[in-house]
Amino acid sequence: MIAFAEWLALREPADAAARAEELIVPLRRRRPAVIHDLGTGTGSMGRWLAPRLPGPQHWVMYDRDADLLVRAAAAMADRAADGAPVTAETRERDVTRLTRSDLAGASLITASALLDMLTADEVERVVTACAGVAPALFTISVVGRVELTPADPLDAEIAAAFNAHQRRRVGGRTLLGPDAVQVTVTAFQRHGVTVRQRPSPWRLGGHQATLVAEWFRGWVGAACEQRPELAGPAAEYARRRLTDAVEGRLTVVVHHTDLLAGCE
Numbered sequence: 065m066i067a068f069a070e071w072l073a074l075r076e077p078a079d080a081a082a083r084a085e086e087l088i089v090p091l092r093r094r095r096p097a098v099i100h101d102l103g104t105g106t107g108s109m110g111r112w113l114a115p116r117l118p119g120p121q122h123w124v125m126y127d128r129d130a131d132l133l134v135r136a137a138a139a140m141a142d143r144a145a146d147g148a149p150v151t152a153e154t155r156e157r158d159v160t161r162l163t164r165s166d167l168a169g170a171s172l173i174t175a176s177a178l179l180d181m182l183t184a185d186e187v188e189r190v191v192t193a194c195a196g197v198a199p200a201l202f203t204i205s206v207v208g209r210v211e212l213t214p215a216d217p218l219d220a221e222i223a224a225a226f227n228a229h230q231r232r233r234v235g236g237r238t239l240l241g242p243d244a245v246q247v248t249v250t251a252f253q254r255h256g257v258t259v260r261q262r263p264s265p266w267r268l269g270g271h272q273a274t275l276v277a278e279w280f281r282g283w284v285g286a287a288c289e290q291r292p293e294l295a296g297p298a299a300e301y302a303r304r305r306l307t308d309a310v311e312g313r314l315t316v317v318v319h320h321t322d323l324l325a326g327c328e
Contacts, residue, residue, distance in 0.1 A: 065285075066278060069106055069132060074275050076108045079176060083203045084262035084322040088116055091201065091327065092145075095119040096172035100198075102126050102159040102190070103178040107136030109203070113174065114141040114150045123152040124170070126159050160186040162193045170198040179205040179244035180230060183237045187247050191325075195255035199327035204264055206230065208242030209319040210283070214308075218301045225287035225294055232290065245321045257326045264322040270312025277309040279316065 066074070095118055101109050104125035114121055121144055127133050133154040140152045157166075159175075160182065167173060173194050179187060179202055194200045208227045212219050230241025240247055249259045268276045284302050288295045308314035 065281065069135065071278065072106045072108065072132075074278060076106075076111075078266045078268060078272065078275060079108055079204050080112045082264040082266050082320060083112065083176075084264045085116075087201060087260060087262055087322055087324040088113065090324070091172060091199070092117055094171070094199070094327070096121070096198075098122050098124070098170050099172045099174060100124045100126065100167050100170040102162070102173065102175040104136045104154070105129075105132050105176075107140055109174050109176040110136065110150075110152065111139065111141050113201075114144060116145055118144055118146040118148065120144065120148045121150045123150065125152060125154045126157045126162070127154075128156065128158055130156050160189050162190070164193050164197055167193055167197045173198050173200040175200075175202045177204045178202065179248050180239070180241050182240055182244060184240060184247055186237075187240065187244065188251050191248060191251040191255060191257075195252060195257050195326070200252075200325040201323070202248065202325070203322040204320045205245050205248075205323070206242055207245055207319050207321050211317040211319075212305075213315045214313075216301065216305070218297060221294065222284060222287045222298065222301070225291040226283050229286040229290035245323065248323060252325045258328065259323055259325045260327075262322050262324075264320045266316070266318040266320070268316045268318070270315070273309055273312055276314055276316055277306055279318070280305055280309055280314075 099121055101123055104127045110123050125136050137152055137154050142150050144150055210223050227242055231239055252259045284298055288298050
């Protein structure tokens with residue numbers, strides 16, 4: 065398996081192509097000036113969104129990993145859609161412990177590939193911190209559906225085991241995985257906040273063979289970790305699938321959903 069930062073770099077073009085651009089149309093009209101990005105990682109959300117929004121922007125980027133924040137700050141976009149300046153600062157924090165006072169002054173709150181790694185309580189805390197402060201754009205949350213072409217009889221069983229792994233209990237935390245989108249929408253609605261949802265699927269083909277292969281290894285590995293009895297039949301399955309991926313014959317659709325909360 066590659067290092068986490070390498071994985072984030074590998075997947076960044078797929079995330080960028082998948083995000084629902086329709087959801088940023090109302091944001092362009094609002095011209096958000098101060099944007100708080102939760103779970104920044106290497107900064108892919110800022111690099112994608114800042115050049116799509118007009119006006120001067122200041123990004124506040126949060127992550128628990130100081131090394132990732134250094135990478136994010138170094139590679140941040142420096143110009144908005146209209147050429148206005150973009151600046152950034154970093155804050156090493158656990159985003160599930162942020163409060164409304166931490167986010168005070170934000171005109172937009174963003175996150176990417178974050179919600180499905182949280183618990184229900186953590187989502188509630190994040191939503192409570194955001195609600196009433198600023199609109200929130202949360203992108204690339206998995207929804208538990210994957211399509212592989214050509215199909216294989218073992219696809220469905222691996223997918224079910226992977227989804228169970230996404231919902232696993234780890235370190236006393238029960239992750240939401242594919243349930244995160246609905247839990248987040250419901251939490252915002254309890255706060256009286258309207259949420260728009262749009263699909264944001266990865267559509268991966270032969271020209272992304274390296275990403276397809278790396279994603280597939282992680283997908284099968286998680287499934288076998290969840291259900292060790294799959295390791296035997298999955299070995300030959302993985303060999304076939306990885307050969308197809310490397311040779312450009314395997315295409316994959318990984319379904320996600322993007323959310324925009326509190327932006328009428």
